[in-house]
Amino acid sequence: MNQLPILGITMGDVSGIGPEIAVKALNHKEVYETCRPLVVGNSDIVKRAVELIGNDLKVHVIEHVVDAEFRYGTIDVYHRTDFNIEDVPYGQVSTLGGKAAFEAIEKVIELAMEDKIDATITGPLNKEALNKAGYHYNGHTEIYAELTDTxxxxxxxxxxxxxxxxxxxxxxxxxxxxxxxxxxxxxxxxxxxxxxxxxxxxxxxxxxxxxxxxxxxxxxxxxxxxxxxxxxxxxxxxxxxxxxxxxxxxxxxxxxxxxxxxxxxxxxxxxxxxxxxxxxxxxxxxxxxxxxxxxxxxxxxLPIIRSSVDHGTAFDQAGKGTASEESLLNAISYGIDLAKARLNKKKS
Missing domain, CATH: 3.40.718.10 (Isopropylmalate Dehydrogenase)
Incomplete structure (x- = not known):
């Protein structure tokens, strides 16, 4: 288990389908057989997503990566950004949603740059919310480039x-x-x-x-x-x-x-x-x-690995429980392959 790569997963905009697909992806047992995943973001949002899809996954809040259990049935959440989840309703652009998304990205990049995780996996952003919150980027690519000085x-x-x-x-x-x-x-x-x-x-x-x-x-x-x-x-x-x-x-x-x-x-x-x-x-x-x-x-x-879903926040689907996690599972799979290749290169 300790040889499996550690993946930090962000949920993107918390008012979109990102939290839902993150929880759905981590409800696949095979994910835990191939990597050690943790979610970086607000733990109450993760709990709301668990309730939305109606499963019995537990949420384990951590302050350090070393505190994670990496056990199927429990989602480790590196908590970021305190707020009342009623202030970020499903399907609405908000300053708070943009702030929460950016702070999760900022933290997951920091963890990767410090070699505390082996790859970063990102959920979909809402660029309007991001800019509304004062973060003037066109998307993930530009954020990663600036924060890693690439x-x-x-x-x-x-x-x-x-x-x-x-x-x-x-x-x-x-x-x-x-x-x-x-x-x-x-x-x-x-x-x-x-x-x-x-x-x-x-x-x-x-x-x-x-x-x-x-x-x-x-x-x-x-x-x-x-x-x-x-x-x-x-x-x-x-x-x-x-x-x-x-x-x-x-x-x-x-x-x-x-x-x-x-x-x-x-x-x-x-x-x-x-x-x-x-x-x-x-x-x-x-x-x-x-x-x-x-x-x-x-x-x-980049000096770190970033793999992401290839779709948007789908605000029109948010909160319905019908979003597909396929793209996120694909992103996780690519992140694992890239992390393994990088780890093997370090050993050689």
Missing amino acids: KRYSMMLAHENFRVVHVSTHVSLRKACDLVKKERVREVIEIAQNACLSLGINNPKIAVAGLNPHSGEGGLFGDEEINEIIPAIEDARSRGINVEGPVPPDTVFSKAIGGQYDIVVAMYHDQGHIPMKVVGFQMDQSTGSWKAVNGVNITLG
Whole structure:
């Protein structure tokens, strides 16, 4: 048991589905057979989530990681942020919800930086609540980058063997085009290479998506491929990286899903997110609700491990007890794999 990695799990915005899916995930016995999980956040919120889903899980409040029991049937909670839970009702944006979410993230990062936990797993944030509380970030990625003093980083989305890493994420589409620069594209290719190696993929096959339709068609539809993307790819190849591109963005993801590539470098947020969510998210036509929400969001380039669900707070579903924990279980699984790889690397 003491050899299993310790995972710190945050619930995201406490008014969303984050607490519910955290409790549901920790109701899976196999989680405790593969890691030592603890929740970082308000313990009363965890208790409310336990009552919501109607199970008999116990809540064990701790002040230090060493106090955790890591026993199935009991959720260890590293308590943060005191408040009256009636002040954070389900499905509502609030300053308090944003404050609680940020303080949990801040603590879980601190614990990881101090090597008291081996990986961090994050629930979904509400960016409006976060900014309302005075924390002016676009999302988890930017918080982690600042609090770990990381300059070179990128977001990776993953579902089974389909992986996408981004040149830019939470910026306008107009600005995203301006951010497609040789140095940044080459940097993300290298980040993608290191990510695959950390997952045990030797000599990964990397595809770089074009920015423009048909990857610019030789300059007819834009010159970013000629001036920025192709030089970045050639530079990466000269460093021994197995990379192809620019591959037209309307076919590159189908090729990756078919196993031709281990990872795709996407140029901007929606270029990578849309194909990932088409694959991982499935809606039930008869009920109009999600029957599967799969996928993981991983921040690459950090000195610590961060894996996350690939969906939002779903305020419209909060408090109903119907949210799926699948994406969180996927995030936990990825966190375990990355933590084991890092621990093994330290030993060697």
